[in-house]
Amino acid sequence: MHADVKSLIQEGADLTDHALESLIPSVDTVPASIHGAMRHSVFAGGKRLRPVLAMQAAVAIADALPKGIENLGAALEMLHTYSLIHDDLPALDNDDLRRGKPTCHKAFGEAIAILAGDALQTRAFEVLAGLQCPPAATVKIIGLIANAVGTVDGMIGGQVLDIESEHLKPTPELVEAIHRAKTGALIRVSVVSGGVYAGATAEDAARLDRFGRKAGLAFQIVDDVLDLTVDSAQLGKTAGKDQATEKATWPAVYGIEQSLRDAAQLIDEAFAALDPYGSRADGLKAVARYLVDRKN
Amino acid sequence: MHADVKSLIQEGADLTDHALESLIPSVDTVPASIHGAMRHSVFAGGKRLRPVLAMQAAVAIADALPKGIENLGAALEMLHTYSLIHDDLPALDNDDLRRGKPTCHKAFGEAIAILAGDALQTRAFEVLAGLQCPPAATVKIIGLIANAVGTVDGMIGGQVLDIESEHLKPTPELVEAIHRAKTGALIRVSVVSGGVYAGATAEDAARLDRFGRKAGLAFQIVDDVLDLTVDSAQLGKTAGKDQATEKATWPAVYGIEQSLRDAAQLIDEAFAALDPYGSRADGLKAVARYLVDRKN
Numbered sequence: 001m002h003a004d005v006k007s008l009i010q011e012g013a014d015l016t017d018h019a020l021e022s023l024i025p026s027v028d029t030v031p032a033s034i035h036g037a038m039r040h041s042v043f044a045g046g047k048r049l050r051p052v053l054a055m056q057a058a059v060a061i062a063d064a065l066p067k068g069i070e071n072l073g074a075a076l077e078m079l080h081t082y083s084l085i086h087d088d089l090p091a092l093d094n095d096d097l098r099r100g101k102p103t104c105h106k107a108f109g110e111a112i113a114i115l116a117g118d119a120l121q122t123r124a125f126e127v128l129a130g131l132q133c134p135p136a137a138t139v140k141i142i143g144l145i146a147n148a149v150g151t152v153d154g155m156i157g158g159q160v161l162d163i164e165s166e167h168l169k170p171t172p173e174l175v176e177a178i179h180r181a182k183t184g185a186l187i188r189v190s191v192v193s194g195g196v197y198a199g200a201t202a203e204d205a206a207r208l209d210r211f212g213r214k215a216g217l218a219f220q221i222v223d224d225v226l227d228l229t230v231d232s233a234q235l236g237k238t239a240g241k242d243q244a245t246e247k248a249t250w251p252a253v254y255g256i257e258q259s260l261r262d263a264a265q266l267i268d269e270a271f272a273a274l275d276p277y278g279s280r281a282d283g284l285k286a287v288a289r290y291l292v293d294r295k296n
Numbered sequence: 297m298h299a300d301v302k303s304l305i306q307e308g309a310d311l312t313d314h315a316l317e318s319l320i321p322s323v324d325t326v327p328a329s330i331h332g333a334m335r336h337s338v339f340a341g342g343k344r345l346r347p348v349l350a351m352q353a354a355v356a357i358a359d360a361l362p363k364g365i366e367n368l369g370a371a372l373e374m375l376h377t378y379s380l381i382h383d384d385l386p387a388l389d390n391d392d393l394r395r396g397k398p399t400c401h402k403a404f405g406e407a408i409a410i411l412a413g414d415a416l417q418t419r420a421f422e423v424l425a426g427l428q429c430p431p432a433a434t435v436k437i438i439g440l441i442a443n444a445v446g447t448v449d450g451m452i453g454g455q456v457l458d459i460e461s462e463h464l465k466p467t468p469e470l471v472e473a474i475h476r477a478k479t480g481a482l483i484r485v486s487v488v489s490g491g492v493y494a495g496a497t498a499e500d501a502a503r504l505d506r507f508g509r510k511a512g513l514a515f516q517i518v519d520d521v522l523d524l525t526v527d528s529a530q531l532g533k534t535a536g537k538d539q540a541t542e543k544a545t546w547p548a549v550y551g552i553e554q555s556l557r558d559a560a561q562l563i564d565e566a567f568a569a570l571d572p573y574g575s576r577a578d579g580l581k582a583v584a585r586y587l588v589d590r591k592n
Contacts, residue, residue, distance in 0.1 A: 150418045
């Protein structure tokens, strides 16, 4: 099983990388600096988990990988990368290191890093507008994704809550609200948009949404725990940073042991939402299981 | 004529303001700070020229203002405002004043200003995904707009060229490339997307594109001249800034007199593209004429 899920993830990551390679202008395209900066961060070793989740959600619906879905995956990855570039800026988390490499602003300066993040968001929506599904599905996907990266229970809203809650006492409600928005919303919409791309009905979309909500929270809890228990070299970024900046995290509220139990229970609940799909959902489940069991 | 165009612009601006008011979350919506920052910049007294151009282009095609086009206008204005917020940041133009008010980062801090710009871009695409035109037209509009605010001959690309060309000797080619991308592309796509919303054929879209390209360059030339000839109080922003930072501008290459002649000629050429629409294009022409004749 473990060898299987690794090759399944690798296959999805390769498809995504190939799409990203052709969708982001080359470093020879004027103006060169911004394309270099976009590529620096997009090809910094991300695991392409959101694209893989979108692909496996599509398989749960259509029983096969729909043609062209790698472009949806590439757009999701561009949005994820844009958020990392802006999070790392001096005015925000002020991080020098990301996945073991200099952050975008360290390598290209702050101005270009701000614009590279901006441009990745733009390019993501441009790529979405060119998806090979019916226009009504494309419009639906764009609306869902824009909502998930926006301010109201979306990625940017979560980032704002996160900044504002530093040095505040973390309550369970606050931690869950931050996680649901900051990282959960994009994971959830990755799953749902993959399903919509494959022709999901409203009922399918609601099931995938439930799966994505539970699983996304479980992934983030595991992330929080790893930040406390793994050193920087293994993590590829500055470990212990959440604790140093007094971020509102799950283990800060519940402790490490309870956090791991919560993650395991959330995954069980997430899997229940996929029961109607039988073995077609095996790939999606395997990827989710892999993500909560990972050690870095 | 002059009174007419003013009321036409005012009417379009009012429609746009009303749409923006309902489309941007209120300051009571959590997280409050970012919605306050978005509103601070969106309601800082912008003239809503891009929405008005979109509306009048739609009238040239459909002979009436199509239902719901104010949401397209609002999205264009959100994109314009996002670009101003990020341009003003310390790492970019480092401006304290915009339209006579503190810039977003001066009022809300750098972190929230970066995220408010991000969020306005996102919300723009979300609003576009909800447009009341057929899905195929919506997808077309989103693709065109994303392209126009992107890195290849688009708004962000122009911003990068602009930064990189500071303190370089401005050549005619460089100045035109910056203007065409940095401000021209969004103006051009405002006109074209207004037409597509109203049901423009490919031939109509090409004509509107030609009009938008010429008129957009003329507006920017006039902007450059005003920066040199009008004081800060009248301009509502720091005057003479282009010269102080040795920006590549039209008058820096051609002088003020020739710049004004070029703007007038570009407007004549732009108008020629609208000949097939007869009096239906009168509104669009009047707005363009008003923009090149303005004094601040």
